[in-house]
Amino acid sequence: MRLHIRTILTNLTRIARNHWVVIVILITATALRLVNLESQVTFLGDQGRDARIMRDIILLRDLPAIGPPTSIGQIYSGPFFYYLMAPFLLLFGLNPVGPAYGTVLLSVLGLAAIYVITLRLYHKGVAFCVVLLMATSWINITYSRFSWNPNPMPYFSFLTIACYLYLHQKPQSIYRSILLGAVAGLSLQLHYLSGFITLGLLILHAIRLMQSKQKKAIALSFLAIAGGGIAVMSPLLLFELKHSFLNTNNLITLFSNMAKSEGGPSYFSELSTTITQGVFYITQTQLPPLLAHLFFWSVLLFAGIKAKRSSSLFLGINVWLTALFFILFALLDSPRHPHYYGAIYPSMYVLLASILPWHKKCYRCKVIIAVVCIFLIIQNLRAAQPLLVPGGNQIRAAQETAKNIGDNITKGPYQITTIPKTETDDHYRYYLENWYPQYTLMGPFETDQPEELFVLCFETDCHKVQDDNQWAIASFVDKKMIKEFKAGRATVYQFQHDRDRMNR
Incomplete structure (x- = not known):
């Protein structure tokens, strides 16, 4: 036993000695992701919804078969994200800051995995550069500081690429094929745009099948890949079967609506926007479209030449x-939000790092590498300056609002709603359900009459809230306002049924 422990310690010491710079980078990455985390962590409607679902998983109230819906098209992802983050909510005693810390941990472990994969499959200098740039990337830091299903996508997408390369070494391996399918399925559950990565890898595997003499073995490999993907996606597939392929129909409708119509932006206009935004997100430098194109295609060209030569x-x-x-x-007529590029960020950094002049005995080359890295780090850390300012503590704000509402509940079941409807309320619901279980909080889509209704108004003029046409308010019969009070940013109006009017 002592010998075994001594061997482990010896190996850890050797790893630390050989990769101490990367360890320092990972420690720095952790610090950048933790600074002012609790005061700045995002806890709004999406995070409140996710926390409610994770809580129900922990308490075995409900084991979901679907994940969060997309903001466009209402396409449900798989439930992997909920099960991945629920242990962190449990670890922190149902405090929703737990999944945020879990996201930080996954981010740092993901950076370490990217370093190891790039080191083993390509080049130590490139691996070092990639982890350095991603550790200090403002986009990567931002999306590593709160819990949201697209946030772990970069690491799972890169792991999917690694699994394909692992399979490529032995393309007839059923085990490796299942592994690729499973990891691709998990990545797809985090965000559907990671499907572009999976599609690209399947195209390469199909080409391998056409070129190979072992067509039967590689065909079986395709079936195994599908099997691995179906296995991890099975809860979502069962949901599809049970609900008449709701997700599939929504996906078809979404892509049909996004198809380029006459009079809309041309494909090349959309491509230009896609490239310009992508270059901005990794460099934090707003280049004109022409320069962004020149930069992007030059990186691809030189990286392609280097791949061929090496x-x-x-x-x-x-x-x-x-x-x-x-x-x-x-091809998609949608906004170019930073998280939409999540699946390809690691690959973009690999390409950028690969075209740098990695020559051991070339002093000028080292200077060029240092200048490029320092420039990108400075650009990203300049954008990261808001991290130094304590935030508004959205978790505490949600707690205070929920407590103000909860202390005024007199009977149940009760309902809450917001004006305008674009303001979400799941983060308030999370604490109301946790702290006031003696009163039943009705779901937002329930049609039964609650005993009380709380309307949270976030507008400057709230004098006519009782006449608002949204369902929760309009359907509340014979309403009588009994109280008005402040709760955080909202003015809350408490309604009960006017029993005298109801009995007439």
Whole structure:
């Protein structure tokens, strides 16, 4: 036993000695993600909804078969994210800051995994550069500081690429094929845009099938990939069967509506926007479209040349997937939000790092590498300056609002709603359900009459809330306002039924 422990300690010491700079970078990355975390952590409607679902998983009240819906098209992802983050909510005693800390941990572990994968499959200098740039990336830092299903996507997408390369070494392996399908399925559950990565890898595998003499073995590999994907996606597939392929129909409708129509932006206009925004997100430098195109295609070209000269399948695949992702993403008529690029961020950094002049005995080359890295780090850390300012503590604000409402509840079941409807209320519901279980809080889509209604108005003029046409208010019969009070940013109006009017 002592010998075993001594061997482990020896190996850890060796790893620390050989990779101490990367360890320092990971510690720095952790610090950047933790500074003022609790005061700045995002806890709004989406996070409140997720926390309610994770809580119900922990308490075994409900084991969901679907995940969060997309903001566009209401397409439900798989439930993997909920099960991934629920242990962190439990670890922190149902405090919703737990999943935020869990996201930080996954981010740092993801950076370590990207370093190891790039180191083993390509080049130590490139691996070091990638983890350095991602550790200090403002976009990566931002999306590592709160709980949201797209946030772990970069790491699972890169792991999918690694699984494909693992399969490529032995393409007839059923085990490796199942592993690829399973990891791709998990990545797809975090965000559907990671499907572009999976599609690109399947195209490469199909080409391998057509070129191979072992067509039967590789065909079986395709079935195994599908089997692995179906296994991890099975809860969502069962949901589809039970609800007449609701998700599939919504997905078809979404892509049909997004198809380019006459008079709309041209494909090349969308491609230009996609590239310009993508370049901005990784460099934090707003280039004119022409320069952004020149930068993007130059990186792809030089990385492609380097992949061919070095016969690097790893680099070649990242070139292919980056080009394919942008080409396909440009087909979608949707905003270019930073998290939409999550699946391709690691590959973009790999390409950028790969074209730097990695020559051991070249002093000028080292200077160029240092200048590029320092420039990108400065640009990103300049954007990260808001981290130094304590935030408004959205968790505490949600707690205070929920307590103000809860202390005024006199009977149940009760209902809450917001004006305008774009203001969400799941973060308030989370604490109301936790702290006031003696009163039943009705779901937002229930049609039964509650005994009390609380309307949270976030507008400047709230004098006519009782006449608002949203369902929860309009359907509350014979309403009588009994109290008006402040709760955080909202003015709350408490209604009960006017029994005298009801009995007439």
